[in-house]
Amino acid sequence: MSGAAVRVLRLGLRPYGEAVRAQQRCAAAARAGAAEALVLSEPAAPVYAWGLRGAPEAAAAARLRARGAALAAARRGGLLTFHGPGQLLALPVLDLRRRRLPLRAYVAALEAAALGLCRRLGLAAARALPPPYTGVWLGDCKLCAIGVHCAQHITSHGLALNCCTDLAWFEHIVPCGLEGRGVTSLSRALGRHVPVDAVLEPFLDAFREVFGCALVFAEEPPAAGGDCEIKTV
Incomplete structure (x- = not known):
C-alpha cells in the first residue's frame, strides 16, 4: 500500500455529527488533491x-428518542447501530484508486487494523468473519462495527470500536440488523476499564502497519466545504 503520509485529526470527545462533518471537509479537500486523513x-x-439500507420506523424512532438519544441518517453502508461515549470512531479519508484497493479489500484492511489493536491488548480471540459479515x-x-x-475513490465513514461503551444502549435495537448476535466492548472482554484515550496509540500503530503509511498530526480539518453526509432527524 501507499507510503504517503496520512494526516491524523484527533478530535477527542465531540458530537457524532461534528466528527462526521470534519471528515467530510477532509474528504472534499482530498478530492481536490490534499493529503489523505484519519479523523x-x-x-x-x-x-x-443508520446507513443507506433504511431508517427505523416512526414508532421505533420515537421510542429511541424517548430514551434520550439523537437519531441520524448517514450516507454509508450498514443498518441501524449505536454511537456514544466510550466508543472510538475512526473515520479514514483514503484514496482507494491511488492505493489500488478494491472497496472490499479496504473493509478487510479496516478489520485488520482493529484486529491489530486487539492483538496489542492481548485479545487473541478477536476475529473477522467471512462476507457478508463485517467488523x-x-x-x-460484535466488538467493532x-x-x-x-x-x-475517496473513502468516508469507517469503524466504531466499543472501548468502555454502555452496552445497554444496544439492547433497544437489532445492531446492524443481525438477529441473535450480541455486542461487546474491550472493557467487558478484558475485565477492566479501557477508555478511548488508552487505545489511540495502539490503534494508530496498527493503522500505520496495515496501511503502510506515515502519520502526521493536525489540529483542525480543512476549511473547505463539501457535501455533508449526515442528517439529524
Missing part, C-alpha cells in the same frame, strides 16, 4: 445512526 473521535452523546467479533458478539462510503 479520530469519541461521541459525546448517545446517537442511533471484528469476539465469539458471537464498520460502515463505509466511497465517492470519486
Whole structure:
C-alpha cells in the first residue's frame, strides 16, 4: 500500500455529527488533491445512526428518542447501530484508486487494523468473519462495527470500536440488523476499564502497519466545504 503520509485529526470527545462533518471537509479537500486523513473521535452523546439500507420506523424512532438519544441518517453502508461515549470512531479519508484497493479489500484492511489493536491488548480471540459479515467479533458478539462510503475513490465513514461503551444502549435495537448476535466492548472482554484515550496509540500503530503509511498530526480539518453526509432527524 501507499507510503504517503496520512494526516491524523484527533478530535477527542465531540458530537457524532461534528466528527462526521470534519471528515467530510477532509474528504472534499482530498478530492481536490490534499493529503489523505484519519479523523479520530469519541461521541459525546448517545446517537442511533443508520446507513443507506433504511431508517427505523416512526414508532421505533420515537421510542429511541424517548430514551434520550439523537437519531441520524448517514450516507454509508450498514443498518441501524449505536454511537456514544466510550466508543472510538475512526473515520479514514483514503484514496482507494491511488492505493489500488478494491472497496472490499479496504473493509478487510479496516478489520485488520482493529484486529491489530486487539492483538496489542492481548485479545487473541478477536476475529473477522467471512462476507457478508463485517467488523471484528469476539465469539458471537460484535466488538467493532464498520460502515463505509466511497465517492470519486475517496473513502468516508469507517469503524466504531466499543472501548468502555454502555452496552445497554444496544439492547433497544437489532445492531446492524443481525438477529441473535450480541455486542461487546474491550472493557467487558478484558475485565477492566479501557477508555478511548488508552487505545489511540495502539490503534494508530496498527493503522500505520496495515496501511503502510506515515502519520502526521493536525489540529483542525480543512476549511473547505463539501457535501455533508449526515442528517439529524
